[in-house]
Amino acid sequence: MNPVTPPDTRVDAGSDAAQLTFRNAEEPALTEDELAGLLELLSFPTVSADPALRPEIYRAANWLADRCNALGLENARVVESSGLPCVYADWLHAPGRPTLLLYAHFDVQPVGVGRR
Numbered sequence: 001m002n003p004v005t006p007p008d009t010r011v012d013a014g015s016d017a018a019q020l021t022f023r024n025a026e027e028p029a030l031t032e033d034e035l036a037g038l039l040e041l042l043s044f045p046t047v048s049a050d051p052a053l054r055p056e057i058y059r060a061a062n063w064l065a066d067r068c069n070a071l072g073l074e075n076a077r078v079v080e081s082s083g084l085p086c087v088y089a090d091w092l093h094a095p096g097r098p099t100l101l102l103y104a105h106f107d108v109q110p111v112g113v114g115r116r
Contacts, residue, residue: 037067041106048084048107060106061085 030038044060047053061078068076068089076089084107 041067044106046107047110049110057084057107061087064106065089 041060041063044056044063045053046057046060048057058078064087065076065078068087073089073091076087079086079088087106
């Protein structure tokens with residue numbers, strides 16, 4: 001049995017369920033396009049503690065919503081909150097199947113915070 005890296009999920013809006021495929025250990029963990037996308041996301045200076053960078057947080061949120069759309073998710077949008085913006089997207093084409101909720105922060109701490 002080959003070791004397996006994390007699953008590669010591809011959403012196909014024309015199917016009844018997301019397609020889940022696994023990459024074997026001989027394949028790179030990320031494709032070049034996936035790595036480029038991750039590096040682009042990481043390039044946003046989303047330091048939430050700095051009010052001057054608030055526009056960058058919104059740029060990152062919009063980038064994430066666009067990326068969700070490009071991946072085949074639906075209703076992707078930036079949602080205002082009492083604090084920082086949230087990104088919402090769904091894909092509701094698998095009735096009777098479990099729901100998966102992903103929750104993650106895309107803002108960061110200032111350099112050096114927490115290091116002593």
